[in-house]
Amino acid sequence: xxxxxxxxxxxxxxxxxxxxxxxxxxxxxxxxxxxxxxxxxxxxxxxxxxxxxxxxxxxxxxxxxxxxxxxxxxxxxxxxxxxxxxxxxxxxxxxxxxxxxxxxxxxxxxxxxxxxxxxxxxxxxxxxxxxxxxxxxxxxxxxxxxxxxxxxxxxxxxxxxxxxxxxxxxxxxxxxxxxxxxxxxxxxxxxxxxxxxxxxxxxxxxxxxxxxxxxxxxxxxxxxxxxxxxxxxxxxxxxxxxxxxxxxxxxxxxxxxxxxxxxxxxxxxxxxxxxxxxxxxxxxxxxxxxxxxxxxxxxxxxxxxxxxxxxxxxxxxxxxxxxxxxxxxxxxxxxxxxxxxxxxxxxxxxxxxxxxxxxxxxxxxxxxxxxxxxxxxxxxxxxxxxxxxxxxxxxxxxxxxxxxxxxxxxxxxxxxxxxxxxxxxxxxxxxxxxxxxxxxxxxxxxxxxxxxxxxxxxxxxxxxxxxxxxxxxxxxxxxxxxxxxxxxxxxxxxxxxxxxxxxxxxxxxxxxxxxxxxxxxxxxxxxxxxxxxxxxxxxxxxxxxxxxxxxxxxxxxxxxxxxxxxxxxxxxxxxxxxxxxxxxxxxxxxxxxxxxxxxxxxxxxxxxxxxxxxxxxxxxxxxxxxxxxxxxxxxxxxxxxxxxxxxxxxxxxxxxxxxxxxxxxxxxxxxxxxxxxxxxxxxxxxxxxxxxxxxxxxxxxxxxxxxxxxxxxxxxxxxxxxxxxxxxxxxxxxxxxxxxxxxxxxxxxxxxx
Amino acid sequence: xxxxxxxxxxxxxxxxxxxxxxxxxxxxxxxxxxxxxxxxxxxxxxxxxxxxxxxxxxxxxxxxxxxxxxxxxxxxxxxxxxxxxxxxxxxxxxxxxxxxxxxxxxxxxxxxxxxxxxxxxxxxxxxxxxxxxxxxxxxxxxxxxxxxxxxxx
Ligand code: FES
Ligand code: FES
Numbered sequence: 001x002x003x004x005x006x007x008x009x010x011x012x013x014x015x016x017x018x019x020x021x022x023x024x025x026x027x028x029x030x031x032x033x034x035x036x037x038x039x040x041x042x043x044x045x046x047x048x049x050x051x052x053x054x055x056x057x058x059x060x061x062x063x064x065x066x067x068x069x070x071x072x073x074x075x076x077x078x079x080x081x082x083x084x085x086x087x088x089x090x091x092x093x094x095x096x097x098x099x100x101x102x103x104x105x106x107x108x109x110x111x112x113x114x115x116x117x118x119x120x121x122x123x124x125x126x127x128x129x130x131x132x133x134x135x136x137x138x139x140x141x142x143x144x145x146x147x148x149x150x151x152x153x154x155x156x157x158x159x160x161x162x163x164x165x166x167x168x169x170x171x172x173x174x175x176x177x178x179x180x181x182x183x184x185x186x187x188x189x190x191x192x193x194x195x196x197x198x199x200x201x202x203x204x205x206x207x208x209x210x211x212x213x214x215x216x217x218x219x220x221x222x223x224x225x226x227x228x229x230x231x232x233x234x235x236x237x238x239x240x241x242x243x244x245x246x247x248x249x250x251x252x253x254x255x256x257x258x259x260x261x262x263x264x265x266x267x268x269x270x271x272x273x274x275x276x277x278x279x280x281x282x283x284x285x286x287x288x289x290x291x292x293x294x295x296x297x298x299x300x301x302x303x304x305x306x307x308x309x310x311x312x313x314x315x316x317x318x319x320x321x322x323x324x325x326x327x328x329x330x331x332x333x334x335x336x337x338x339x340x341x342x343x344x345x346x347x348x349x350x351x352x353x354x355x356x357x358x359x360x361x362x363x364x365x366x367x368x369x370x371x372x373x374x375x376x377x378x379x380x381x382x383x384x385x386x387x388x389x390x391x392x393x394x395x396x397x398x399x400x401x402x403x404x405x406x407x408x409x410x411x412x413x414x415x416x417x418x419x420x421x422x423x424x425x426x427x428x429x430x431x432x433x434x435x436x437x438x439x440x441x442x443x444x445x446x447x448x449x450x451x452x453x454x455x456x457x458x459x460x461x462x463x464x465x466x467x468x469x470x471x472x473x474x475x476x477x478x479x480x481x482x483x484x485x486x487x488x489x490x491x492x493x494x495x496x497x498x499x500x501x502x503x504x505x506x507x508x509x510x511x512x513x514x515x516x517x518x519x520x521x522x523x524x525x526x527x528x529x530x531x532x533x534x535x536x537x538x539x540x541x542x543x544x545x546x547x548x549x550x551x552x553x554x555x556x557x558x559x560x561x562x563x564x565x566x567x568x569x570x571x572x573x574x575x576x577x578x579x580x581x582x583x584x585x586x587x588x589x590x591x592x593x594x595x596x597x598x599x600x601x602x603x604x605x606x607x608x609x610x611x612x613x614x615x616x617x618x619x620x621x622x623x624x625x626x627x628x629x630x631x632x633x634x635x636x637x638x639x640x641x642x643x644x645x646x647x648x649x650x651x652x653x654x655x656x657x658x659x660x661x662x663x664x665x666x667x668x669x670x671x672x673x674x675x676x677x678x679x680x681x682x683x684x685x686x687x688x689x690x691x692x693x694x695x696x697x698x699x700x701x702x703x704x705x706x707x708x709x710x711x712x713x714x715x716x717x718x719x720x721x722x723x724x725x726x727x728x729x730x731x732x733x734x735x736x737x738x739x740x741x742x743x744x745x746x747x748x749x750x751x752x753x
Numbered sequence: 754x755x756x757x758x759x760x761x762x763x764x765x766x767x768x769x770x771x772x773x774x775x776x777x778x779x780x781x782x783x784x785x786x787x788x789x790x791x792x793x794x795x796x797x798x799x800x801x802x803x804x805x806x807x808x809x810x811x812x813x814x815x816x817x818x819x820x821x822x823x824x825x826x827x828x829x830x831x832x833x834x835x836x837x838x839x840x841x842x843x844x845x846x847x848x849x850x851x852x853x854x855x856x857x858x859x860x861x862x863x864x865x866x867x868x869x870x871x872x873x874x875x876x877x878x879x880x881x882x883x884x885x886x887x888x889x890x891x892x893x894x895x896x897x898x899x900x901x902x903x904x905x906x
Contacts, residue, residue, distance in 0.1 A: 068852070068853070069851070069852040069853045069854065069890070070852060071849075211849065212849055214851075214854075215845075215846055215849050215850070215851060215854075216835065216846050218851050218854035218857055219829070219838075219842040219845050219846050219851070219857065219861065220829070220830060220833070220834055220835050220838070220842065221787070221788055221789030221828060221829035221830030222788070222830065222835075223788065223854065224788060225788070225853075225854075225855070227791060227792065227855075228782075228788045230786070278783065279779055279783050280771070280772060280775040280776075280779045280783070281772075284772075350889060351855075351889055352793050352799065352801060352853065352855040352856050352887060352888070352889040352890070353791060353792055353793050353801065353855050354792075399853065400853070401853045401855040401889070402852050402853035402855070402889050402890040430792065432795055433793070433794040433795055433796055433798075650849075651849075654849065654892075654895065657891070657894055657895070658852060658890055658891035658892055659891065660891070661891030661892075661893055661894065662889070662890065662891035664891075665891070683794060683796055683798055684794060684796070684798040684799055684887055685798060689887065689889065690891075690893070691884055691885065692880050692883045692884055692886065692888075692893050692896070692897070693880045693881075693884050695880075695893035695894060695897070696894065697876075698894075699894060
């Protein structure tokens with residue numbers, strides 16, 4: 001079980017009631033510990049919902065977000081420790097549990113530091129001010145004569161006159177109201193009277209060297225992650241999926257598993273699963289159970305017809321973004337029009353372990369354990385599905401395998417809940433590999449057409465970029481309602497699809513029109529190709545096309561690729577990342593493919609740049625292409641990254657490095673395979689990802705720190721530049737332009753000139 | 754039908770009663786309550802379940818419990834501890850390698866075996882030894898850095 005002390009214990013253990021901070025202007029307040037336990041009492045506008053001081057003077061930060069093991073936790077700790085002038089070792093975080101943290105949206109959209117950290121910073125600043133006021137009263141010294149060192153307030157010049165945070169309020173709760181913007185989720189913000197420190201006062205922010213808390217225990221095998229949780233009396237569940245997507249159970253032969261001890265089959269509407277006391281028995285029973293499935297019409301096109309299908313499919317929604325320029329007039333006046341098309345396949349989240357969820361459903365309450373990144377949404381979904389008040393559903397977060405948007409976790413918890421409700425015992429569900437890769441949410445496949453109008457001098461007059469593909473939110477981005485889960489869909493909950501794919505970020509200064517057409521799913525209910533968020537949703541697809549096209553335009557206008565960006569980008573931060581990356585990679589100005597050789601292999605460099613929210617990133621990929629085997633190896637990446645204020649540089653580097661490797665995997669190796677009946681990518685052989693032999697030798701990252709700006713998201717921005725940079729580098733190395741992901745040897749061979 | 758099997762895990766004797774076909778992984782996780790070997794694929798394709806059998810890396814998801822016999826099983830927790838870390842564990846901590854860490858057993862246990870046979874591997878030998886292991890989070894570069902660090906320790 002998690003080592004986290006829950007808030008109830010924390011309060012109970014303090015041996016006191018919650019006592020107000022007795023300050024002028026603040027009302028006295030006493031509450032019983034129990035009232036803190038439910039969401040109603042866990043108020044977003046109370047400082048105590050975010051920060052508390054323990055009896056030993058250490059500090060606990062409470063956050064309704066979760067760290068997907070990229071060090072966000074350390075970012076929060078540094079932010080809190082900085083404002084409170086505490087050593088970071090004496091600050092700990094509680095993340096995500098619905099009874100202990102306010103709904104701040106979980107891990108979502110790289111907002112952990114940007115939004116979550118913002119709220120915590122304001123709360124911590126307010127906590128410090130409150131403590132200083134208390135210290136001033138206690139010591140009888142005006143506040144402006146006080147200083148804080150390591151959580152001890154003392155009179156400047158008289159270190160003997162001191163009082164610690166712990167002595168002032170340890171074990172009790174702040175009773176301080178914050179200004180709350182009345183939003184939940186990612187949008188929640190709070191602020192108090194206090195102004196956070198200015199960057200010039202920072203002692204910890206932006207400095208390297210803070211160790212993550214979860215690493216050592218993972219190495220010693222002493223960590224408890226989601227898959228390790230055991231609940232007394234827990235049964236093991238498995239859910240059966242049909243051989244043809246869309247088929248539903250028609251009959252079940254329970255006697256086919258009667259030789260396996262303790263198996264119980266659960267069949268409700270189109271949901272069919274089973275439980276057994278031992279996991280191995282549940283696995284065997286799921287293999288052995290005889291189910292007759294309906295004769296469903298195979299729902300999918302042949303794989304090679306996917307992009308044709310997208311091109312011809314009915315548009316459910318068009319999103320359009322036009323800037324001020326007159327695009328039609330520019331095309332009418334153009335001396336030349338350059339046009340190319342690009343395609344991106346379905347990708348599987350393919351988390352390293354198939355998701356695990358545990359549910360203990362009682363008549364009027366529920367406890368759920370999830371490794372998913374949005375515990376508060378998990379609570380909402382379970383509450384609606386089983387008609388429970390939200391405050392009767394307790395969701396406990398314990399880290400699952402790396403999740404980058406919407407993996408299969410929400411399905412596993414709902415499956416566990418359905419099974420637990422049916423059998424009246426706690427149930428743990430963890431699928432097999434084919435349940436994970438085969439049936440997890442997919443990132444959407446899409447096609448892109450890009451056109452540019454060029455005048456007689458080679459100047460780009462206008463750009464028209466069209467995206468068409470599946471929704472990145474077909475069944476939303478979280479499990480906050482039953483129809484967003486496989487179990488809910490199998491149990492006939494009305495579908496509420498969201499049609500959204502996206503357009504490239506705003507960057508270039510030419511007149512442009514960007515449209516995004518979202519099409520409907522291939523199978524609308526319980527589809528193994530249902531599409532949702534996967535790290536920078538829509539970003540890699542769209543920017544693969546747009547940034548490949550910028551290189552093609554550079555070539556068409558006889559311009560070096562770096563020079564092309566510098567010519568058409570205007571914002572100084574954009575220009576700086578491009579200039580920096582070019583310099584760090586020793587970029588040599590050139591036009592077109594150089595086809596350089598190093599020994600037996602072709603080598604090339606390729607650039608891509610993008611903006612994501614308030615983050616800018618430019619990357620140069622250096623590839624080797626083997627003309628005999630057609631293997632593409634990205635030997636080195638050079639990256640310039642500007643996400644505003646840098647909180648924890650070493651962790652930021654690792655986050656960038658890992659997302660570059662992950663997106664390299666997607667660009668070079670990954671494609672969900674399917675036939676007309678079902679997804680056929682069901683394991684690591686049929687869904688290969690990057691192997692360590694294909695990992696780059698180096699990823700050189702330059703962080704452009706802007707302490708005067710707020711910190712922006714950094715967990716996803718670099719995902720969107722990787723594929724285009726690699727494609728552009730392959731072109732430089734070989735003169736082969738790949739306009740379709742992944743860049744497999746077969747595809748390269750077919751296109752070789 | 755279920756049978757009784759004696760297992761030697763991290764130097765201690767254990768007995769489990771299980772279907773002979775049940776993979777060792779489930780005996781370690783479910784019967785002995787160990788956390789370290791993880792389920793990733795059950796198909797010997799990822800390495801998340803790796804243990805050492807008499808010093809050699811083995812994928813416990815694909816070794817029937819009946820096939821273990823007298824072999825000494827070593828798990829991640831069996832190679833070292835916070836008090837006495839193995840140099841590979843220490844190096845992985847120093848490099849802050851894991852993200853989710855669900856993949857870690859494969860990388861660490863295979864690296865331990867590699868360094869036993871070849872204490873100073875080249876980059877290429879490291880990649881060769883670790884090929885086939887999976888990490889979805891993309892921590893590969895820090896893994897290579899950590900193995901090199903361990904080799905220098
Ligand atoms: S779980 Fe054993 S190799 Fe993947
Ligand atoms: S760290 Fe998550 S799979 Fe390797």
